[in-house]
Amino acid sequence: MAYEVYIDSIFVGYVDDANKFIEEFKEKRRKGIIPYFVNIHFDETRNVIEILTRKGRILRPLIVVKDGKPLLKKEHIEKLKKGEIKWSDLEKEGIIEWVDPAEEENLNVALYPEDIKENTTHLELSSLVIFSIATSLVPFSNRNQSARLNRGVRPQRQAHAIYSLNFHNRFDTDISILYYPQHPITRTFSFNIFKDDYAIGQNVIVAVMTQEGYNIEDAIIMNKGSIDRGLFRSVYFRSYEIERLRYSGGLQDEITIPDPSVELYRGKDKYKNLEEDGIVAVESFVRSEEVIVGRVSPPRFIGLTSESIATGLRKKDSSLTTGSGEEGWVDKVVITESDDGNLLVRIKLRDLRIPELGDKFSVRHGQKGVLGMIVDPSDMPWSSSGLVPDIIFSPAGIPSRETVGLLLELLAGKVGSLSGRYVDGTPWYGESEEELRKELLSLGFREDGTETLYNPLTGDEFKVKIFIGSIYYLRLKYMAKNKLQARATGPVTLLTRQPTEGKSKKGGLKFSEMEHEVLAAHGASILLREMYSSDDTTIYVCEKCGSLAVEDNIRNRVYCPICGETEKISKVKVSYAFHLLLNELISLGIWPKLKLDYKF
Amino acid sequence: MELPEKIKKDLEKIEDEKLRKVVEDFSYKFIIDPGEPVGIVAAQSIAEPTTQMILRSFHFVGISAQQVSLGLPRITEITDAKKKMKRKYMIIRLLDEYKNDLNVAQSVAKRIKELLLEDILSSITLDVFENKIIISLDKEKLKKEELTFDEVFRILKKKIKKYKVENDKQYIYITAPKLSARELYLFKEMIKKILIKGIKGIKDVTIHKEDNEYVIYTVGSNLLEVMKIPEVDYTKVYTNDLREIERVLGIEATRAAILQELVKLYEQQGLSVNVRHFMLVADMLTWYGIYLGINRYGLHAEKESTLSKAAFETPVSIFVKSSIIGQSDKVLSGIDNVIMNQPIYLGTGLYDIYFVGKKREDKE
Incomplete structure (x- = not known):
């Protein structure tokens, strides 16, 4: 029987003995005659051999097994350690092979050397290859629920840290730098590789308990004393940029302090931070919605209104301002040129961010929560040795999430900080729970990590022993100060006259259908009317024919345009949205008539 | 009160x-107090536990021997009054005297299971030149179903009266001289679906023993035909096809069945909802004398108010239709009043203070 052979889905010929052909092919690849990244796949159902060379295949290295023995020997590993041979040498010798998903179909891969059987073709490098870079940094991750692992990765990417050593010279938007970043006490195998970059949090003392209920629903309680000493203190940078644009006709923007005569002038107070050149002074404090670069645009000739003709053409203020709620010191000003050759001004604001209520924190196991309460050190529980926790974490979050790794990290952190060493938390191969317990016992503590804590309010002992230890906590980039927004009245949308939506537009909070039904179910009908009265308008209705009447402010009269009625016309208070609906119906060619009557 | x-x-x-x-x-x-919005309360009381059901329902799928739609899909099926229902099933109980007799249960099960011609075919071919359909039957399948060639031939002859049906002990020939090739092909497809034996729509039958009683479970449903079987206790036949209940037993039976289904559904999920809310739903679904779903074509189409109809779906066509017939809206429902921003006609908005002064004549 002949087997068809394809190279990247292009037919090249037939082969009589498929297995022999594949074996020879692989042998040649191991000798280096065929490139390492070419794979071969035998499809038994279609009797087809496919050779794959294209880009985009995901390859992974495996150790070749021959006659039931892996080709990678101990001497290779020792030589690797000494630096006598390299990874590429192993590839050349055919010890390591790169395999893609198609070729893997025909292979028998053993996870451990003990698992090797007669028909085994390859051996996994290590069981740790299952982890991604970020996941491999989570200690004791083999004890966690797998879904929590995926969630634990995300906080590591969102943490405050020193993301780049030249952050002083960079103009990134929305960046936070931690004041005192630390390396974790509990580490994994991959920590040494990423050592220089992996200082994304701080080791804090955590007590697992409830205190006054302020850590309900995943919230955490933080010690004010710790915060005052710089715990999780960070600096926040936000950058702005503005360009001096050129327009047709040789006109150009002007970067200066705008004259009060320009259109859209914001009032003298808003420009107080600007220096003579129209750019904000370095190290001056800027509050929200203040001008940081003054810019005046030439008048636009397109879209002339009757008003602008009457008043004459005026220059327009198009200054750069901080957004609502954005404030800080001016850290850096750069005046440069954009790609188009225009003058470009870049400004970086710096703001100190001390942990405050509502800031988000997380551990590396996907247990994230917001800061629920900041407590004076005198009101925090203390242990018999006088230790006061930095963070109080609620135990209610642990049983349902099954993050056993978190508890182990707490224990390991305690052992590490007491004995002054780093703990290896590599999944499967790290230090075991028993060893940690034994060491803790030898250090003079209870082996399960619990301690007697004292109630700060009464001075009594807590009846239960409290689990307390050290763990690596991260401060995440979501901060209450960036999210805070409130409004009483403010801008409305043009068409419907209803309040705008979103923080950047100073929007209101939506009171939508489900909320409407809650009030309706309570029978609170007048309150409901009030909730929806943000777009109330008065319309005039002709009682004779029911159509909308016209209010003529110049002649000071009200009349019906359909039947000419001037007497029997009533004022009605309805939502503007309804008025709009009536007008849209009229535009559809439908004549809506309103019949007025008393409801009761 | x-x-x-x-x-x-x-x-x-x-x-x-x-x-x-x-x-x-x-x-x-x-x-209930006057002005209490029972409809909204019912909707909220049913919908809130349903949000928990979405997560929970997929744990239950596949455990039951029969594939029955449960949880949220089943609720939408009931409230939408879908015409093409998925996963119909029946529970058939026998009369008291046959209750414990396995033989009777088995014979009933055998009799009701649907057998189509295509199930016993070995081949069916077209002879386009002579306008003939040639049918050959699978002998092994015939044996299994305890049928003979002649019986099948007789049934076919009875069912196909328009055309000539012949046989030569091996093949059955149906001659349809006037049909074109395309029509002949369609006719062949129709013949395949001819019912040889059993009750139409009942695709699979299993017998369970429940509390010393043999109960027949079926996949597919045909209430009318099953109730006709003499051994079956027709007062206890159960089907989950609500539209069939409406067709066979009438609207009051449908109302009771909807209520029963809803209560059962929430009980299975371990959620407790007051039965009165379900009663209101069942009442509303059958209010117009026919079983209408809560959608654009059902209950919402029956609403009087143009504004509330328009607020739900397809506003433009509703406005156009209402304007053609000159419909008026009294602005009584909740959503109407919200659109116009008036106090809704519910709760505190239902009342106002009246003061009727004494007439002067009384004084004199």
């Missing part, structure tokens, strides 16, 4: 007068 007759009778039984007064006062508390 008066108490219902039944509660009044129960109250009369209480001899202690003080106790009776307490119970009576307590009973009055259960009467």
Whole structure:
């Protein structure tokens, strides 16, 4: 029987003995005659051999097994350690092979050397290859629920840290730098590789308990004393940029302090931070919605209104301002040129961010929560040795999430900080729970990590022993100060006259259908009317024919345009949205008539 | 406001007068106040536990021997009054005298299972030149179903009266001279679906033993035909096809069935919802004398108010239709009043203070 052979889905010929052909092919690849990244796949159902060379295949290295023995020997590993041979040498010798998903179909891969059987073709490098870079940094991750692992990765990417050593010279938007970043006490195998970059949090003392209920629903309680000493203190940078644009006709923007005569002038107070050149002074404090670069645009000739003709053409203020709620010191000003050759001004604001209520924190196991309460050190529980926790974490979050790794990290952190060493938390191969317990016992503590804590309010002992230890906590980039927004009245949308939506537009909070039904179910009908009265308008209705009447402010009269009625016309208070609906119906060619009557 | 007759009778039984007064006062508390929005309360009371059901329902799928749609899909099926229902099933109970007889149960099961011609075919071919359909039957399958070639031939002859049906002990020929090739092909497809034996629509039958009683479970449903079988207790036949119940037993039976289905559904999920909310839903679904779903073509189409209809779906076509017939809207429902931003006609908005002064004539 002949087997068809394809190279990247292009037919090249037939082969009589498929297995022999594949074996020879692989042998040649191991000798280096065929490139390492070419794979071969035998499809038994279609009797087809496919050779794959294209880009985009995901390859992974495996150790070749021959006659039931892996080709990678101990001497290779020792030589690797000494630096006598390299990874590429192993590839050349055919010890390591790169395999893609198609070729893997025909292979028998053993996870451990003990698992090797007669028909085994390859051996996994290590069981740790299952982890991604970020996941491999989570200690004791083999004890966690797998879904929590995926969630634990995300906080590591969102943490405050020193993301780049030249952050002083960079103009990134929305960046936070931690004041005192630390390396974790509990580490994994991959920590040494990423050592220089992996200082994304701080080791804090955590007590697992409830205190006054302020850590309900995943919230955490933080010690004010710790915060005052710089715990999780960070600096926040936000950058702005503005360009001096050129327009047709040789006109150009002007970067200066705008004259009060320009259109859209914001009032003298808003420009107080600007220096003579129209750019904000370095190290001056800027509050929200203040001008940081003054810019005046030439008048636009397109879209002339009757008003602008009457008043004459005026220059327009198009200054750069901080957004609502954005404030800080001016850290850096750069005046440069954009790609188009225009003058470009870049400004970086710096703001100190001390942990405050509502800031988000997380551990590396996907247990994230917001800061629920900041407590004076005198009101925090203390242990018999006088230790006061930095963070109080609620135990209610642990049983349902099954993050056993978190508890182990707490224990390991305690052992590490007491004995002054780093703990290896590599999944499967790290230090075991028993060893940690034994060491803790030898250090003079209870082996399960619990301690007697004292109630700060009464001075009594807590009846239960409290689990307390050290763990690596991260401060995440979501901060209450960036999210805070409130409004009483403010801008409305043009068409419907209803309040705008979103923080950047100073929007209101939506009171939508489900909320409407809650009030309706309570029978609170007048309150409901009030909730929806943000777009109330008065319309005039002709009682004779029911159509909308016209209010003529110049002649000071009200009349019906359909039947000419001037007497029997009533004022009605309805939502503007309804008025709009009536007008849209009229535009559809439908004549809506309103019949007025008393409801009761 | 008066108490219902039944509660009044129960109250009369209480001899202690003080106790009776307490119970009576307590009973009055259960009467819904005028202006209470029962519909919204029912909707919220049913919908809130349903949000928990979405997560929970997929744990239950596949455990039951029969594939029955459960959880949220089933609720939408009931409230939408879907015409093409998925996963119909019946539970058939036998009369008391046959209850414990496995043989009777098996014979009934055998009789009701649907057998189509295509199930016993070995081949069916077209002879386009002579306009003939040639059918050959699978002998092994015939044996399994305890049928003979002649029986099948007789059934076919009875069912196909328009055309000539012949046989030569091996093949059955159907001659249809006037049909074109395309029509002949369609006719062949039709013949394949001819019912040889059993009840149409019942695709699979299993017998379960429940509390010393043999009960027949079926996949697919045909209420009318199953109720006709003499051994079957027609008062206890169950089907989950609500539209079939409406067709066979009428609208009141549908109302009861909807209520029963909803209560069962929420009980299976371990959620407790007051039965009165389901009663309201069942009442509303059958209110117009036919079983209407809660959608654009069903209950929402029956609404009087143009504004509330338009607020739901397809506003433009609804406005156009209403304007053609000159419909008026009294602006009484909740959503209408919200659109116009008036106090809704519910709760506190239902009342206003009146003061009727004395007439002057009375003074004199």
